[in-house]
Amino acid sequence: MLFFINSSFNEKNSGIEHAQLKRAQLFRKHQEPFKLVFREWNPHIHTFLKANGVSADETLVMFDYFQKTEKVRTKIIHVQDIDFGVTGLRYEKEAEQSRYLVFRDNALIGRVRYYPDDKAERVSSVELFDGFGNLYSVEFYDFRGFLSLVQWYTPDNKVGTEVWHDINGRPVLETFNRYDAQGVYRKMGWRLTEDSGAVYVFATIDELTLHFFNRINAQYWDDHKANIFIMDRTHVGDWALQNLERPAYTVLHLHNSHAGDAQDTMHSIMNNFYEYGLTNANTYDAIISATKKQTKDVKARFEPKAKLFTIPVGVVPEAYLTEEHVAIKDRKRHSVLVTARVAHDKRIHNIIRSIGIARETIPDITLDYYGYVDHSQDNAAQKAIDEAIAEYDLKDAVTHHEYADAELVAKVQREHQVYGLASMMEGFNLAMMEAYSHGMVGLTYDVNYGPNELTVDGKNGYVVPFGDIEAMAAKLVELFSNDKKLQTMSNASYTLSERFSEESVWKAWEHLLNDAKKKKLVYPTRITKGLD
Template identity: 40%
Template sequence: MYFFVNERVAEQGSGIEHAQVQRGLLFRKNEVSFKIVTRTYTQTGHRDILAWNINDAELINLFDYYAQTEYVPEHPVHAQDVDWGGRTPAILEPDEKNPEVTMVWEDNEKTKFMGRIHTDAKHDNIVTFTEVFEHFGNLYKVDFYDTRGFVSKTQYIDPDGTPNTNVYLDRDGRPVIEEFLRKKPLRTSEINLRRRKFFEAEGQRKANAELNGTEFKEGKFEAPKEETFVTGYRLIKPNGFTYMIDSFDELTKTFLDDLNNDFFSEKTPNVFISDRTSAAGDGMVNMSQPAYKALHLHNLHASDTRDVMTTDANNNYEYDLINNNRFNAIISATNKQRRDVNKRYKSNATGFTIPVGVVPQAIRDLDRVPMNERDPHSVLMIVRRAPDKRINAVTEALMIANREHPGLNAHLDVYGYFDGSNNNQTNRDLLKLFEDFKLDKPTMLDDQDKPTDDITKARRLESDVVTLHNYITDRDELYRIHRSHQVYALASIMEGFNISMMEAMANGEPAISTDVNYGPNDLIIHGKNGYLTRWAPQGQENLFVKEMADRFYEVFSSDKKLQDLSDQAYDLSKRFYEETVWDAWKALIDDANKQWPELYKQHYDLPRYGVAYKGEMDTQYQMGQRANEVTWRGPKSVKYFKRN
């Protein structure tokens, strides 16, 4: 089995999630079984994967795994369906202040309050969680509902309102994981850190008030006396054994070990690919049983793109790169990064170049769209709307081009999920640009798409030169957006590849980007399918924005050049066609199979028996019990491991 290890796969994912899903669809097409492995508890995981065209058989979550809820038919729960544990509600009525909350009383006089039911109006008003009150009117537990229609987590509350335990449940309500919470007094150093953060936030609030033209009211720092933290876990495995575990990372290691045991095979290796190192880390490096382990570098491996050989490692990869010899493979998205990593670390792991993006057949089947049939002088970015993507630099370049060439009227559309890093820095930088260029202030919209003058509530911006749009999940709509624009732009602080740029080129958009390692300067062949401008660190964008502005004018002022660039963008995208990328994956698959006989010799046999549910002896959870599982045909092809 091929395991792609991550934290979670949300409905709105980042580049890593896009890379995992594109890889998974490629594996499915070539009839190779895989599972995206996640460790974060989420109520919506099985609904979220539908937006990615991933099915239940291709996802395995830590909490689902131990609760045996990987494959559960969907039976949504609504307010009237909530089970109150033997108590019978007399009155259910909507909360006047919040239509997504239902108030529940046990008697018609409304003297015995039972609790509140919270629902999701965007998804047929299904229940998301309930707050349960005891007879004396105190909140004592909160039940969280999986979107498939069962309580998957219960949080118990102390009389003072402090959570004390999170209990994760199977469908029958039996605990499988208990997470213990306790309060502790804060040390002086912790209080000082919070004081510093408080005053930093105060400074940002003051700046926002000045920008919004509102009065600033200074807050008062009050030192918290205690904080809640996790003290440990109790894990009850399906064979009945109970384990006390110190940390979530140790729980993750146990999970990865159990996965490896469950899918273990003498014939073929389990291949674990660490896509998000925070989710794998120590657990993958220190597996108890042998497996073929690959580190996938989705981003720059160093802390500074100007010096990838001697600067500190990217902190996301530091632990894994220190332990690089404990991996069997290190995967880079570009040849340039693979060579740099090999040269710097001289690892015993085999280096592979495998693009993280794949041009799907769905794009290739579309007719080419000529430049004169697209929105004139239109520029597109599909990025996280965060400071490190430097949307403000691309916007400034367009403002310069429009100012120096009246009538150009170039416009930038930015699609992606909102990231309020550094107190909405992206929005604040853009508003400052409009002020500097003496342009009308853009319209700001909140999360309900209603106009707002408060920058702290702004989630979108609309103007003649730049528009910030919401995240797009529909792939067909995303391709339509690509094919209505003429140029794709980028000015990131760092990159590892850039799937959106690859898809832009496959849809005929040439790209203009700073010369950043790695990805853009590999995807763009300067002068053929786009242009590279000088790169500069954050805060020194003035070193490249004028050059970028000139490039925008150059391509928009020549219909022939723009069309030639588009033709080359289409043609050069063949590098990332499915069959080409699959050939790269086959090289890794062949290496894993070649190494497996020697790796297999390192395994040891697990104890065959354990005390199972109701005290019976159980052989169901032996090594290799799921070794023959096939996922690419979907859930119907998978044997369900569930007790009657």
């Protein structure tokens, strides 16, 4: 069995989740069984996965696994279905808060929240109050219609104990929040009660994760073929994969630059997300990079014993490769597109500044950018964008659109001419690959990794020096001043997208799958006799 390991999955996701979905489509097509494995509790995860074509058979959530709720029949629970243990209740709806206040006489005994985007108003949580109006418990319901998690509050209004229940309401997993010796309030341990009645105590969620990995590795064990664990999001299980009881073929997947400074990949500090994994790279069987350049750099810098594989995270579907080409003249004239998180590392404000300069020559250049806003670093990304728009008076030329699903992204990529990218670092950039597959012409900084490999300079776009806003502006002017060149490059974008066809990417995966078959499955078994 192949396990693709991540933290969670939501309605709006990052490139890692999109890469997993594309991989899932590829493996499904080639009838190679897999499971998307998620560590975090998420009451909505099955809904989001189903909406993206992932079935329950392809899903494995750690909390579901211990709660025995991997597959349950959906049931809609309304506010009136909640048993408060008393009669004579009065319900007062607060639609703007997506909740009901529940009273007995004039005493508030509960607040029932429902999922805000659900027309059926199925219950999402129930807040319970004592006779003095103090919150003492919050019950959380899975979207599929069962009580999943209960948080018990302390007298000083902190979450003390958290308890996860199985489908029959039996507590199976608990975590305890307490003050440590330094006076810091934090998780102090986990307790798991198995079906057998055995009770396990873990100091950290990492130890619980190791137990989970050991369980699924044993459950899907094959004496002739190793299970394959691919670590897509390292912080959720890199330590656990080093300490498995039974052997497995373990893979570290680099979805971004391994270096903190992507322009100094050999000497800069490591990307903190990969520091632990690369420091312990020799404990893995394989390391995947999405580009040949990163594979080369990882080998040169770390000299790992793990085998190195270059496997693109993106796959261009056959339907895209055979779709009717859209001519440059039939697209929005002098248009630039960006589809990305609106985050400071994406440097969208640099693209805006380049457009501001280029509009002195080509005054009708416009930018549409799609993506959810990352408000971290005191909203740095949005502030930088606002400043750039104000500096060049581009309020009528630059338009922000909300996060777009795959269907809408494909549509707008067929409508625009140039795809812009000015990131500080990348691991591949699915959006740029998809833009090329729809005939867009690329314009990117020379940034590691992905954009400077996806873009064949002078063929399907241009690669300009990293951080050079003036050079990017000059290339915008060059492109939008020559429709013939723009069309030639658009044609090349369609052609060069063959590099990421399903057949090509699957061949890259086959090299890894064949190597995994060589994994030796020798391990010490536990003593089971003479212990009574």
